[in-house]
Amino acid sequence: MFRRKANNANQDPENDPQQQEAKINELKAAIGPLSGPSLKYCSDACFRRYLVARNWSVEKAKKMLQETLEWRSSYKPEEIRWPQVAHEGETGKIYRANFRDRQGRSVLILRPGMQNTKSFENQIRHLVYLLENAVLNLPEGQEQMSFLIDFTGWSITNNVPIKTAHETASILQNHYPERLAVAFLYNPPRIFEAFWKVVKYFLDPRTFQKVKFVYPKKNKESVEVMRLHFDDQNLPADFGGQGDLQYDHAEFSKMMIQDDVKTASFWGLDAAKLNGVEVAPTES
Known part of the structure; x- marks a missing residue:
């Protein structure tokens, strides 16, 4: 007993x-x-x-x-506003997709081959802003987000520095725990394996298990695993789906400016002006 x-x-x-x-x-x-x-x-x-x-x-x-x-x-991640980091997003290297996965989770699309700046601090600030934005746009009852990482144009010459990769992993794991549901690395080049051998040691076991490699030509099963998480009609063509998603920096910026108002409201901050950044109210 x-x-x-x-x-x-x-x-x-x-x-x-x-x-x-x-x-x-x-x-x-x-x-x-x-x-x-x-x-x-x-x-x-x-x-x-x-x-x-x-x-x-x-x-x-x-x-x-x-x-x-x-x-x-x-x-103070809740006080970062889009005009402060918009220049980092001009190429669409990281942005929130206009669709959710099958579980209703926010989706961040990352294109490391589209890196356009060299400032470590600004790159991290841009990432943190988008993590906060993805959380803000989660539906009620949903706590996690998905990553889709496209390696088109990626090479050793334009890859994310190890320092940035380490800080990214640290922030995601230590300050946004259990926010990541799954991360799909789509068709990484063979040369990425050397970079990955270093980066994977930054990941704790829980995060490591959420990283999935997708090889559309070599491993059809990996593609099917990805499609279990995404509707094929939403999944962008760059990821083998039928969706027509093209990053438009001007349109995305408008959406982020509107979301800045929601962010300020959520945190009880002044939506009209914060850190010297004017934020126009959304139209009713």
């Missing part, structure tokens, strides 16, 4: 909603009182993501979340 009780007590919280709720409440208490943006950020869903990322260890999740709150307090 006592052995059975011990087994139940040690049951994996991943499959036990009551244990999950208890862990979330324990983490809340461990973090303590919050205010301002930190209070807005720390929803129950947020606590759960950090617990999942640390295998439901309250102590480890607390440390991770505290580090994120410190990072957000200094970096």
